[in-house]
Amino acid sequence: MDDVDCMLLTELQQDATQxxxxxxxxxxxxxxxxxxxxxxxxxxxxxxxxxxxxxxxAVGRGVAAYVLVEANAxxxxxxxxxxxxxxxxxxxxxxIAGPASLLVKVRTATTEELxxxxxxLFAIDGVTxxxxxxxxxxxxxxxxxxxx
Amino acid sequence: MDDVDCMLLTELQQDATQxxxxxxxxxxxxxxxxxxxxxxxxxxxxxxxxxxxxxxxAVGRGVAAYVLVEANAxxxxxxxxxxxxxxxxxxxxxxIAGPASLLVKVRTATTEELxxxxxxLFAIDGVTxxxxxxxxxxxxxxxxxxxx
DNA sequence: CGTGAAATCGTCATGAA
DNA sequence: TTCATGACGATTTCACG
Numbered sequence: 001m002d003d004v005d006c007m008l009l010t011e012l013q014q015d016a017t018q019x020x021x022x023x024x025x026x027x028x029x030x031x032x033x034x035x036x037x038x039x040x041x042x043x044x045x046x047x048x049x050x051x052x053x054x055x056x057x058a059v060g061r062g063v064a065a066y067v068l069v070e071a072n073a074x075x076x077x078x079x080x081x082x083x084x085x086x087x088x089x090x091x092x093x094x095x096i097a098g099p100a101s102l103l104v105k106v107r108t109a110t111t112e113e114l115x116x117x118x119x120x121l122f123a124i125d126g127v128t129x130x131x132x133x134x135x136x137x138x139x140x141x142x143x144x145x146x147x148x
Numbered sequence: 149m150d151d152v153d154c155m156l157l158t159e160l161q162q163d164a165t166q167x168x169x170x171x172x173x174x175x176x177x178x179x180x181x182x183x184x185x186x187x188x189x190x191x192x193x194x195x196x197x198x199x200x201x202x203x204x205x206a207v208g209r210g211v212a213a214y215v216l217v218e219a220n221a222x223x224x225x226x227x228x229x230x231x232x233x234x235x236x237x238x239x240x241x242x243x244i245a246g247p248a249s250l251l252v253k254v255r256t257a258t259t260e261e262l263x264x265x266x267x268x269l270f271a272i273d274g275v276t277x278x279x280x281x282x283x284x285x286x287x288x289x290x291x292x293x294x295x296x
Numbered sequence: 297c298g299t300g301a302a303a304t305c306g307t308c309a310t311g312a313a
Numbered sequence: 314t315t316c317a318t319g320a321c322g323a324t325t326t327c328a329c330g
Contacts, residue, residue: 055195059294093288094284139243144204167304167306
């Protein structure tokens with residue numbers, strides 16, 4: 001993980017469809033060398049996968065909210081994780097240190113669906129309360145920058 | 149945006165490196181037809197870009213935190229957005245309806261760096277307070293699913 | 297890490313349903 | 314319109330220097 005690898009990651013985050021020749025030129029390497037670097041980054045798990053960034057609003061996920069989930073038991077466990085993952089509206093779930101046990105991110109098409117999702121969160125064993133933070137506007141959501 | 153497009157999006161989110169032939173087979177289409185569909189999804193902005201998913205811990209961003217930012221003025225404005233975007237540790241910024249004006253996601257290498265980032269958030273004009281939620285463990289962070 | 301060759305894939309034209 | 318087929322050009326990929 002040197003500076004060249006960082007530049008490769010930045011380039012790939014911006015556009016993973018570009019050819020290795022262009023990628024190599026951007027970081028001062030040949031196509032073959034760039035390819036080999038990227039292959040190793042994948043192997044090491046630094047690059048987890050290549051994916052597409054989908055506009056949430058275009059697929060019926062235009063409403064976003066963060067939900068602080070309070071629970072009466074320790075929830076850093078496997079069954080809770082599975083219960084959350086079973087809800088398609090839940091796109092993130094974190095165990096936190098703070099005013100609640102968990103923080104989950106929910107994405108739905110409408111506020112009615114958001115309400116339905118909250119009901120389903122309540123139904124999970126051990127959940128005693130929720131506090132919902134509705135997102136009005138997202139300034140930006142960007143990938144982690146390796147540099148700086 | 150029919151069912152086939154949804155399946156294409158799901159496939160591409162899982163692995164955007166696969167060949168159009170494989171992609172087409174997965175959704176019951178020829179390579180050429182799959183290619184044309186994906187081209188249109190890009191054109192329409194449903195697919196914003198193709199990127200790589202980078203392991204945060206591998207690039208010195210292993211510590212995550214959500215910060216509720218309170219302000220004494222309306223902050224849904226351009227200068228605030230720019231000030232936040234100038235901080236490389238800030239990976240997300242949202243205007244919210246809830247107990248604060250903004251919710252920002254911060255990623256750093258260590259808790260010391262997190263502290264430094266909080267100091268810089270305080271320094272932004274109009275910010276009167278912050279409440280920090282440290283992430284202890286992330287169950288999952290997954291892309292929006294077009295289906296369901 | 298660069299170069300070159302071989303295999304594979306993306307891309308586009310044509311034609312059909 | 315939308316899709317399958319086939320051919321061409323570009324790219325990935327690997328062996329060698």
